[in-house]
Amino acid sequence: MVKEFSDQYIQISRSTLINKLEKQLSKKRFEHVLRVEEMALKLADHYQADEERASISALLHDYAKEMSETDLLAYKDHPLFDSEWLNYGSAIWHGPLAxxxxxxxxxxxxxxxxxxxxxxxxxxxxxxxxxxxxFIADYVEEGRDFPGVEDVRAMAFKDLDKAVNYKIKNSIQHLIEKEQMIYPKTILIYNDWVKKEN
Amino acid sequence: MVKEFSDQYIQISRSTLINKLEKQLSKKRFEHVLRVEEMALKLADHYQADEERASISALLHDYAKEMSETDLLAYKDHPLFDSEWLNYGSAIWHGPLAxxxxxxxxxxxxxxxxxxxxxxxxxxxxxxxxxxxxFIADYVEEGRDFPGVEDVRAMAFKDLDKAVNYKIKNSIQHLIEKEQMIYPKTILIYNDWVKKEN
Structure with a gap:
């Protein structure tokens, strides 16, 4: 699975990116990222998506997960920066920052x-x-072990949309069970899916 | 419990309001409304709130529940009318319309x-x-029979805020289980409560 990048999508070599990741992340998260890449490549193969895009997206996805708000604020003048993120913590803004x-x-x-x-x-x-x-590789990579993960993993290879819907729904329920704040756009995305289903 | 109004809050007599309710609502909902009033009066007594306010609010709360969108649109020029309600159905707008x-x-x-x-x-x-x-009388009136209703009913007389929080949280979970759309303000209210709790 591990292959060199083609220079089509990224300006640094795969090994440089892997080195940067290893320095940037805790061992636990670094290993999670590698497992997400593995799952993303399997899904890309299954659904005939571009494997290099899947690999780069997966490797990059949690790059900012352990960064501070200060790192985010370096981008505060970026046209896509949204100051509302600051109310919801890194769980929300680490994707945009990456x-x-x-x-x-x-x-x-x-x-x-x-x-x-x-x-x-x-x-x-x-x-x-x-x-x-x-979205789904991150949810069902082989290290995940929440109740029902095997079912969702199987679902991911059978009906990717169904797996996406499952994750959207269950992530909100999980936040409510833990009594944590919900980023409002999450609900707009959930509503959009409900509208399409009905 | 049933008493005449004092003219302090409403321009029609109690019996006129009851007659209007009975004509406006299905038998099932009319009886629900009377049970909500009964529970609201018990809670008002327990928490030393104004009983006449509790009674009128309860009797009026579902007055518009069986009305059509056309009835709502009669108020479309009202300064408090929000056209976003139309995307979420009468479950959302029947309160404002009442x-x-x-x-x-x-x-x-x-x-x-x-x-x-x-x-x-x-x-x-x-x-x-x-x-x-x-809010809580409507949730735990004696005709309600969802799982756990007796616990919430007891909670309502012990810690009203806790019961309010319980209803906010469980109503969202219930909507997700039924795969129904969630009015975005619901989540802002939920988040506000989470913020206060933590």
Missing amino acids: AFIGNDQFGITDEQILKAVWGHTIGEFDMTLDEKIL | AFIGNDQFGITDEQILKAVWGHTIGEFDMTLDEKIL
Whole structure:
């Protein structure tokens, strides 16, 4: 599975990106990221998506997860920066921050990769195949062990949309059970899915 | 419990209001309304709230529940009318519509009553005692039989805020289980409560 990048999507070599990841992340999260890549490649193969996009999106997705609000604020003048993120913590803004960094520091301009990284936590309206693959690979990578994970993992290879819907719904329920705040866009995305189903 | 109104809050007599309710609502809902009033009066007595306000709010709360969107649109030029309601159905707008009618047709100007009726479905930020009483009376009136209702009914007389929080949380979970759309303000109110708890 591990292969060199083609220079089509990213300006640094795969080994440089892997080295950066290893320095940037705790061992536990670094290993999670590698497992997400593995799952994303399996899904890309299954659904005939671009494997290099799947790989880069997966490797980049949690790059900013352990960064501070200060790192985010370096992008406060970016036209896509939303100050509302600051009310909801890194669980919400680490996707957009990784997309900013991917573009700014790694020279990624491919919109599918940047969008997939941006929206990997809460999803998006009208997700592309690349976005769905990362969204679900992150949810069902082989290290995940929440109740029902095996069913969702099987579902991911049978009906990717169904798996996306499952994750959107269950993530909200999980937040409510833990009595944690819900980023409002999460509900707009949930509503959009309900509208399409009915 | 049944008593005549004092003319302090409403321009029609209690029996006129009851007659109007009976004509406006199905038998099942009319009986629900009377049970909500009974529970609201018990809670008002327990928490030393104004019983007449509790009674009028309860009797009025579902007055518009079986009305059509056309009835709502009669108020489309009202400064408090929100066209977003139309995307979420009568489950969302029947409270505001009952408040418009209470003010416009029954001459109610008391802000506590109108606010309680307005927000009885999804709650509100910083709810007053009157709002909380109707919100919970509607949830735990003696005809309700969802799993755990007896616990919430007991909770209502022990810790009204806890019961309010319980209803806000469980109503969202219930909507997700039924795969129904969630009115976005519901989540802002939920988040406000989470913020206060932590």
